[in-house]
Amino acid sequence: xxxxxxxxxxxxxxxxxxxxxxxxxxxxxxxxxxxxxxxxxxxxxxxxxxxxxxxxxxxxxxxxxxxxxxxxxxxxxxxxxxxxxxxxxxxxxxxxxxxxxxxxxxxxxxxxxxxxxxxxxxxxxxxxxxxxxxxxxxxxxxxxxxxxxxxxxxxxxxxxxxxxxxxxxxxxxxxxxxxxxxxxxxxxxxxxxxxxxxxxxxxxxxxxxxxxxxxxxxxxxxxxxxxxxxxxxxxxxxxxxxxxxxxxxxxxxxxxxxxxxxxxxxxxxxxxxxxxxxxxxxxxxxxxxxxxxxxxxxxxxxxxxxxxxxxxxxxxxxxxxxxxxxxxxxxxxxxxxxxxxxxxxxxxxxxxxxxxxxxxxxxxxxxxx
Amino acid sequence: xxxxxxxxxxxxxxxxxxxxxxxxxxxxxxxxxxxxxxxxxxxxxxxxxxxxxxxxxxxxxxxxxxxxxxxxxxxxxxxxxxxxxxxxxxxxxxxxxxxxxxxxxxxxxxxxxxxxxxxxxxxxxxxxxxxxxxxxxxxxxxxxxxxxxxxxxxxxxxxxxxxxxxxxxxxxxxxxxxxxxxxxxxxxxxxxxxxxxxxxxxxxxxxxxxxxxxxxxxxxxxxxxxxxxxxxxxxxxxxxxxxxxxxxxxxxxx
Numbered sequence: 087x088x089x090x091x092x093x094x095x096x097x098x099x100x101x102x103x104x105x106x107x108x109x110x111x112x113x114x115x116x117x118x119x120x121x122x123x124x125x126x127x128x129x130x131x132x133x134x135x136x137x138x139x140x141x142x143x144x145x146x147x148x149x150x151x152x153x154x155x156x157x158x159x160x161x162x163x164x165x166x167x168x169x170x171x172x173x174x175x176x177x178x179x180x181x182x183x184x185x186x187x188x189x190x191x192x193x194x195x196x197x198x199x200x201x202x203x204x205x206x207x208x209x210x211x212x213x214x215x216x217x218x219x220x221x222x223x224x225x226x227x228x229x230x231x232x233x234x235x236x237x238x239x240x241x242x243x244x245x246x247x248x249x250x251x252x253x254x255x256x257x258x259x260x261x262x263x264x265x266x267x268x269x270x271x272x273x274x275x276x277x278x279x280x281x282x283x284x285x286x287x288x289x290x291x292x293x294x295x296x297x298x299x300x301x302x303x304x305x306x307x308x309x310x311x312x313x314x315x316x317x318x319x320x321x322x323x324x325x326x327x328x329x330x331x332x333x334x335x336x337x338x339x340x341x342x343x344x345x346x347x348x349x350x351x352x353x354x355x356x357x358x359x360x361x362x363x364x365x366x367x368x369x370x371x372x373x374x375x376x377x378x379x380x381x382x383x384x385x386x387x388x389x390x391x392x393x394x395x396x397x398x399x400x401x402x403x404x405x406x407x408x409x410x411x412x413x414x415x416x417x418x419x420x421x422x423x424x425x426x427x428x429x430x431x432x433x434x435x436x437x438x439x440x441x442x443x444x445x446x447x448x449x450x451x452x453x454x455x
Numbered sequence: 456x457x458x459x460x461x462x463x464x465x466x467x468x469x470x471x472x473x474x475x476x477x478x479x480x481x482x483x484x485x486x487x488x489x490x491x492x493x494x495x496x497x498x499x500x501x502x503x504x505x506x507x508x509x510x511x512x513x514x515x516x517x518x519x520x521x522x523x524x525x526x527x528x529x530x531x532x533x534x535x536x537x538x539x540x541x542x543x544x545x546x547x548x549x550x551x552x553x554x555x556x557x558x559x560x561x562x563x564x565x566x567x568x569x570x571x572x573x574x575x576x577x578x579x580x581x582x583x584x585x586x587x588x589x590x591x592x593x594x595x596x597x598x599x600x601x602x603x604x605x606x607x608x609x610x611x612x613x614x615x616x617x618x619x620x621x622x623x624x625x626x627x628x629x630x631x632x633x634x635x636x637x638x639x640x641x642x643x644x645x646x647x648x649x650x651x652x653x654x655x656x657x658x659x660x661x662x663x664x665x666x667x668x669x670x671x672x673x674x675x676x677x678x679x680x681x682x683x684x685x686x687x688x689x690x691x692x693x694x695x696x697x698x699x700x701x702x703x704x705x706x707x708x709x
Contacts (some may be wrong), residue, residue: 263659264667290657
């Protein structure tokens with residue numbers, strides 16, 4: 087090897103060593119993306135609140151250090167997250183010894199961020215958790231938020247669509263052939279002996295299927311029961327809604343955390359779940375409280391309070407089911423999860439990479455007995 | 456001597472690839488990254504092979520390739536024509552340049568959903584997106600190339616009363632070819648990006664759709680990396696094809 091050749095080789099090697107060294111230093115200086123949350127020095131007050139990583143801020147009394155929790159909500163701040171805004175505004179989180187901060191992220195990112203410990207808690211639907219855990223992303227579903235699956239197919243009542251069987255040959259708008267809407271659609275059509283190829287699928291990746299339905303470009307569309315159908319009704323058009331719950335009880339959105347956080351921040355997470363469910367109960371009793379909290383957190387929502395209240399009322403409905411009426415808000419229906427695993431494992435896209443059990447997916451230990 | 460030099464260069468290329476893989480593996484180990492955050496090269500390699508043998512790539516690669524080829528072809532043709540006009544007409548340059556530059560400055564990511572809305576989520580919208588992204592560098596390269604043609608040669612053509620078509624085919628195009636092909640090199644890699652962006656804006660098949668599936672539905676990070684590797688290989692192959700064409704037409708550069 088001549089000298090000219092040796093110089094670039096050595097330079098490349100030096101850069102490689104430098105990158106690795108920087109990484110080592112970076113890891114040593116703080117927790118990296120996959121670092122397990124480690125309990126920090128406990129204080130008297132943190133043990134009182136059951137938390138393990140106090141941040142040093144204190145309650146109005148000055149005696150309680152708060153445990154910092156980062157919470158990932160859906161992509162856009164919305165009245166659909168009213169229970170979190172109310173728990174924050176009413177001081178329920180603070181009372182539980184928590185310093186909660188919210189971040190808005192898209193669902194797939196939320197699961198990965200929670201799994202790697204960058205967020206303590208997130209919201210994700212069960213149909214995403216099943217494939218994620220099958221890919222060994224270490225997350226657990228710890229409380230149900232939407233006890234009824236929120237993804238639905240809806241149509242104008244004037245379209246004549248009343249059941250899933252009526253969708254045969256009709257134009258149906260959906261954002262894409264993946265995700266929870268697609269899984270719901272396959273279940274719904276399957277119940278009528280139909281496949282997705284029996285329907286004229288129109289893709290609206292920019293979530294324009296609602297506008298397309300209103301303009302008559304499609305006969306039906308997928309959407310969230312507490313959003314697009316509500317908007318359609320508010321525009322004066324009666325909507326028909328086709329739900330999947332009675333066919334396959336797919337688990338709706340709920341709170342998730344990582345297995346590491348579940349162990350390291352157990353009591354803080356338990357306090358968070360209890361405070362959030364308390365706020366949910368408050369809003370069920372008085373929806374106006376939820377709307378006020380949402381408008382205080384996201385002032386833009388105050389521009390059309392009637393619409394926001396309609397969305398909130400529809401959201402409140404999805405929080406509750408026959409199962410939660412018996413077992414309480416947040417309860418996790420294991421039987422529904424088992425059926426969902428079976429259903430999703432048989433889908434042609436093969437979203438479930440390996441066999442998973444309900445125990446790998448959910449944990450009820452943070453819910454009040 | 457030449458053979459020895461080629462072997463030496465090949466050795467370096469292989470060594471750089473090995474070093475890259477080793478560095479990647481070292482980062483995974485040192486950073487203690489979980490596979491869903493940063494999978495090790497071995498698992499990505501295994502998933503790459505699996506995706507190419509179980510029919511996954513077979514479903515998506517032809518779609519993306521056809522979008523790239525058609526989009527690049529249309530964008531390059533338009534870019535060469537407009538670039539020539541801009542080079543030969545100051546008025547045209549003054550008239551069109553602001554619009555062309557404004558179109559180039561507009562993020563294609565922002566207009567892709569609109570194009571999908573106007574032209575549907577089929578092949579046409581992707582070809583248009585690829586063409587738009589390819590057009591600018593090729594138009595500019597053509598304009599610069601045509602303007603850099605030897606003025607004495609053009610003067611001689613005029614002296615010999617050469618027809619415009621003769622001037623174009625015998626002097627201007629050969630003179631501007633190195634610059635035009637330089638634009639093609641840039642354009643073809645941008646066409647790959649255009650196709651993926653187009654597929655993100657809507658589509659049923661294609662490597663952009665596969666990225667969305669791997670990331671948002673299957674949570675299969677090794678498949679995501681295998682798809683990115685496939686996209687990168689397509690980009691490298693197309694770039695090499697243009698470089699080969701360039702070598703054939705104008706000889707080795709640099």
